[in-house]
Amino acid sequence: MTGEVLGRGAERRVRSAGGLVRLVAHTDPVALVGISLSIALSVTLDLTNAATGVESLLAGLMGITISLLVDSLARAERRFHLRTLLDGPPWLVQGTPQIVAAVREAVERHAETRVAAEAQRRYEQFRVEAEQLAAGRIIRPGDDDEDLMGATRDCVRRMSGLTNVTPRASGELSWWYSDIGRRYWEANLAALRRGVRITRVFVHATLTDELSELVETQRRAGVRVGLLPLGVVGPHLHVNLTLWDGASCWEARMSAHGEITENRFSVDRADVDRLTRVFDQCAAAATFRN
Template identity: 25%
Template sequence: MPIGSWTGIVMIVAIGVVLAIVAGLMSYLLPDVKSIVSFVAGLQVTMLAVQIEYLVRQNGQTKSIIHQLSLTEAVSRIAWMPRLVKGMAESIEKIEQRFPDSPAMVAARKLIEDSDRGLKQLERGHIVHDYEDISILLDQAPRTRRSIRATSLQEVDLAWWMSPLGKKYWSLLKAAIDRGVHVERIFIYTEWTDALNGLAEDQHASGVHVFKVRKEDIPPDLQIDMIVWDETCAYRAVLTNNSGGHRNSFTLDLGEIQDMIMTYNRVYSLATHLKGDESSCILH
């Protein structure tokens, strides 16, 4: 039992002994039984009040201890969490000591709150990266076992395929094709330029099932740049501002992935094969 608990118990016992002695003395001093009974009753009420106050305080301390234990247990369940949380707490304590009531503390709290919001998104299976961060693309391509469905918006994707990042992802796609993964790509274009045709021909020659559709021939909700790896992860480019900037948005939620597959199939139903051939795709 904690020392504080023993201290509280000793105090109650001591008060009880004192009240008992006082009650005994008063039985000699008071003139009649009625007065004695009244006085003893008052002492009992006082004793009861002391006990209740002690129990209330103990309950508050118990709840605090339970909360701390629960928090420690939750952090300890993830192997790398204790060291990280300890480091964060120590950093914030140092910031508070060195820069109290300053913008640094405001920024520290905002950083933690932003992390909390990000984790809430991850609970839903949502991940958002800067457009230049293709780490998940590079991770998913080698993991894929059956199929990769993709659309490419001309204004989003064309220059990217020619960049070092695009070439790196393309090398992983070719490796996936070599191990039997079915890869489809629908180019959504505004103008079928020589550069776009060359890209489409190269991918077709490497084993990609290539389709194309004019952007103006499909509804606005289908004019998206997206990828679905098997049925485990999906990506789409998200417009971030009016200047045309994009971010990479991923989902691991199975329901959302199925919705994206349905969206892809709608685009597919409006597209034509690059060579005008009948498709033998396994996905449709």
């Protein structure tokens, strides 16, 4: 019986300590410092007889009151900022509290487990991806061609592409004959039928029969194709890219074996301008045949 009472007492102390920790965690640091200084001032005035007991108490209470007022203003400002952030589409306003509540429950309910660690990792990943979206970028795995296809279907005026066929990226040419490459070419043909002007430059180490056949196929379909031997431009221009209507772009991040590991679609003006400069320099150095 005594052990049970002691156990309950220990549990109450743990809960009280946990409540104190949560209180401290949710209190503005400025308020905590202000309250601590107010208490220290009150004690100092009383111990040094610089003020009467009542005056020391009033000075401490006044400092604590000011600190709590500052804390209240800070909380109000944070709530106003949060409401401003959530002043958006209904799906954002309704979904954000649910996401935050779910992550918090996972971390608190399953503390110090793999679940809590994974919840934090996924939240951080979501934060990074959201920041990329805010910058106008979509980053997808190498086998996800959704943006490449979608932007080609949406193109209405002009489309520019740069494909590198080099010894280090020899697999890039076979990409055109893969399932993704064939779907992309079909989207190119549909764009040509809509009146879209397509210009494509192939950077190559060797003009093989396979590459020549691919180039002629695209030329006959109506694509303006240029050939650029490897070494004519600097290595920093060896980029696989596509530009649509001067408003959006796609860039492939490659592995050492020439495999696409990451697809980067962007409507960010800086990204579009950068890849436009890359394409223009390569196109200026390429050989086009009418």
